[in-house]
Amino acid sequence: MVINAYGLDFKELNAKIRAVGSDCVVEGCIGQRYIGEGLDGVTLKLYGTPGNTLGGYLNGATIEVFGNAQDEVGDTMNAGRIIVHGNIGDAAGYAMRGGVICVRGNAGYRTGIHMKEYKDKRPVIIIGGYTGSFLGEYQAGGVIIVLGLGGPSPYTGNIVGEFPCTGMHGGKLFLRGRAEGVDFPAQVNVRLAGEEDRAELAGHLEIFAYSFGYPLGWLLDSDYTVVTPNTKRPYKQLYVQN
Amino acid sequence: MPNYILPDFEVERRDDRCIRCRVCERQCANEVHSYDEENDVMLADELKCVGCHRCVALCPTRALKIVKYSGTFRENANWSNQSILEIYKQAESGGVLLSSMGTPNPCPVYFDKILINASQVTNPSIDPLREPMETRVFLGKRPQNIERDETGKLNNNLPPQLELSVPIMFSAMSYGSISYNAHESLARAATELGIYYNTGEGGLHEDFYKYGPNTIVQVASGRFGVHKGYLDVAAAIEIKMGQGAKPGIGGHLPGEKITEDVSRARMIPVGTDAISPAPHHDIYSIEDLRQLVYSLKEATEYKKPVIVKVAAVHNIAAIASGIARSGADIIAIDGFRGGTGAAPTRIRDNVGIPIELALASVDKRLRDEGIRGNVSLVVAGSIRNSADVVKAIALGADACYIGTAALIALGCHLCRTCHLGKCNWGIATQRPDLVKRLNPEIGYKRLVNLVTAWQHEIKELLGGMGINSIEALRGNRLMLRGVGLNEKELEILGIKHAGE
Numbered sequence: 230m231v232i233n234a235y236g237l238d239f240k241e242l243n244a245k246i247r248a249v250g251s252d253c254v255v256e257g258c259i260g261q262r263y264i265g266e267g268l269d270g271v272t273l274k275l276y277g278t279p280g281n282t283l284g285g286y287l288n289g290a291t292i293e294v295f296g297n298a299q300d301e302v303g304d305t306m307n308a309g310r311i312i313v314h315g316n317i318g319d320a321a322g323y324a325m326r327g328g329v330i331c332v333r334g335n336a337g338y339r340t341g342i343h344m345k346e347y348k349d350k351r352p353v354i355i356i357g358g359y360t361g362s363f364l365g366e367y368q369a370g371g372v373i374i375v376l377g378l379g380g381p382s383p384y385t386g387n388i389v390g391e392f393p394c395t396g397m398h399g400g401k402l403f404l405r406g407r408a409e410g411v412d413f414p415a416q417v418n419v420r421l422a423g424e425e426d427r428a429e430l431a432g433h434l435e436i437f438a439y440s441f442g443y444p445l446g447w448l449l450d451s452d453y454t455v456v457t458p459n460t461k462r463p464y465k466q467l468y469v470q471n
Numbered sequence: 472m473p474n475y476i477l478p479d480f481e482v483e484r485r486d487d488r489c490i491r492c493r494v495c496e497r498q499c500a501n502e503v504h505s506y507d508e509e510n511d512v513m514l515a516d517e518l519k520c521v522g523c524h525r526c527v528a529l530c531p532t533r534a535l536k537i538v539k540y541s542g543t544f545r546e547n548a549n550w551s552n553q554s555i556l557e558i559y560k561q562a563e564s565g566g567v568l569l570s571s572m573g574t575p576n577p578c579p580v581y582f583d584k585i586l587i588n589a590s591q592v593t594n595p596s597i598d599p600l601r602e603p604m605e606t607r608v609f610l611g612k613r614p615q616n617i618e619r620d621e622t623g624k625l626n627n628n629l630p631p632q633l634e635l636s637v638p639i640m641f642s643a644m645s646y647g648s649i650s651y652n653a654h655e656s657l658a659r660a661a662t663e664l665g666i667y668y669n670t671g672e673g674g675l676h677e678d679f680y681k682y683g684p685n686t687i688v689q690v691a692s693g694r695f696g697v698h699k700g701y702l703d704v705a706a707a708i709e710i711k712m713g714q715g716a717k718p719g720i721g722g723h724l725p726g727e728k729i730t731e732d733v734s735r736a737r738m739i740p741v742g743t744d745a746i747s748p749a750p751h752h753d754i755y756s757i758e759d760l761r762q763l764v765y766s767l768k769e770a771t772e773y774k775k776p777v778i779v780k781v782a783a784v785h786n787i788a789a790i791a792s793g794i795a796r797s798g799a800d801i802i803a804i805d806g807f808r809g810g811t812g813a814a815p816t817r818i819r820d821n822v823g824i825p826i827e828l829a830l831a832s833v834d835k836r837l838r839d840e841g842i843r844g845n846v847s848l849v850v851a852g853s854i855r856n857s858a859d860v861v862k863a864i865a866l867g868a869d870a871c872y873i874g875t876a877a878l879i880a881l882g883c884h885l886c887r888t889c890h891l892g893k894c895n896w897g898i899a900t901q902r903p904d905l906v907k908r909l910n911p912e913i914g915y916k917r918l919v920n921l922v923t924a925w926q927h928e929i930k931e932l933l934g935g936m937g938i939n940s941i942e943a944l945r946g947n948r949l950m951l952r953g954v955g956l957n958e959k960e961l962e963i964l965g966i967k968h969a970g971e
Contacts, residue, residue: 243769262762263769267699282766288699301753304766307698320753324694326738342752343693347738367748369739399743469566470891471557471816 234258265292284311303330312440325352332356333441339363346370355437362390369399372433376405387411397458403430408454422453475559478540480522482515488534489513495526500893500905523886525895568816571889573716573808573853576820581827582859586969588950590937597939599930605940606637606926610869611776611800613844631776633707635870636665637926638941642851642872643689645673647724647733648812650906653898656881656914658682664922672711672747674736680704693747695737708767709778715809715852718782718823722747728892730901757793764798776800783829788836795837795845804829806852810875812899813890826852831964834867834946857928867946880921881914
């Protein structure tokens, strides 16, 4: 089933996608918001540029975008896959709890903000390029991987922007390379990836390698920096009973 | 480091009545009472007493009395005992002062300075025992125009509404801040009463999905427990932007309260802190708010109203005007005196404005701009009785949220130590031995009794005014008069002074 999105507003387009209720291709996306919200069990292939909150509350569906996506990709996503062949905007994977967001290009500010995990749900965000500032802010779980394949950000000279991992209290961040010159906050531990980390990383990167045609061995042929929180209770000592 | 802290209370035990049954000792989670076997006396560590009265209520011989600590520092009108003790606490710990429930400070309560009208001679009052009185209200957007099809039949263009048998709902209190049994009591009472309770931002326990038709689910900055099923099961979705007790700051449920069960509802691991940051990370403007409102509407196919809850702050009228244009169906405003399970003392006692002034100015602003019908207004932040409900509605509200009043109905004694997690009444705790003290079978009946009693009182007050429908009272400020208010206060409230 092919839907032509051109000229439809988000309400009409999303109603059509829901009405189809099975795999479909959407052509001519032009900024329509909320595409695929809450969907499970289907595959959407999108051409053009979908708007904000692509795949919000996604519940198991697969969304593949052959172009760029905008802000809040996978907002509060629970399960499923979002694969973007271009760049994405700000706040991708906000409070995401499960599933995978896999981006070939760059990401904006606040990627993976307040990402969580729960039982067998461990969300993963993989950014092939660089990210903006505030990467993994308040990260409470899950895995964020930044590869920086196209080189560092022209704005900061690093593959991440300013202030990564502020308020991080769970989960794990992988940065390709040695993250030299990146300023991390006091409440995280920063180290080079060991054998176990690299085995875990290899598992996460399979979808990236497969989706965008990179050899997995080549992706892994580099140092990786691992960032984890040094406490689950960053605010424990802050209060006194009154 | 030396500890200079004084007790808040003294435990008075009448030895002639005490039978050494040690109920007080077993009932006190704060471990105030103990038994000295050698001398056969009950002892009390008064520093630990929070004044919750659990021991007093359960003492079989009424041997116990908890009284205010009578010791005092040298009298000082400027430096109260409380001010001095707070400094000691901070000097000893370096911590931010943390409190619970609404502010105990003597801030003005405008509801107490507003009086309600009644009919005399020239217009008849109505006897609610004899004549039907309508207390039902609908919350949601009102259609701007009537649409008909080509045959002249009415098109139903009514946006989704909440129907309330009485204009009272239970306000947002999360599972985690309050107990399973407290939530069950609220959910069952809301169902029986034909009103709604609100999950708060802690997700929804799987056992309570069956109360979905009477449940408002909350989406806050932390997005705890938010997923498709949670949104689908609810009658309405509330976006929490702020809370009256702590405007401008976030929430933080400490790891010890994230038990196995709470972790399931919140969908986060056991024992980790649940941090709700102050802002939503994706909302910096009314346009951004609109985006989240429509995100939730899309996710639920436009079948349920979306509420936006904000704290009453200085520019509340302009903020509400923005929200009314954001696509939200209902605005909930939580006033300065509103409750909380934990808030920094300084924020709770110093930030925000009273709900009466906020409500009056919001209602006026929305009317002036011709957008009052875009939204319903729900107010909270210390609605203590049915007269407060009636006054709020006459000031322009569509309905009220009650939180503290509902907890008091469940047995809360307002000791204001919810944040310690050791609630002896089984309300603000996750300790299984304490939670079981609140029997939801009894709890829900007490809530039903409370709201039913208020409904009767509302009908009597309405009847006295010669009004037979609560809808006819909404925004009817002529039914109110102020006493002891200055001109500016009267102007903001939009009411006349008594005698005018």
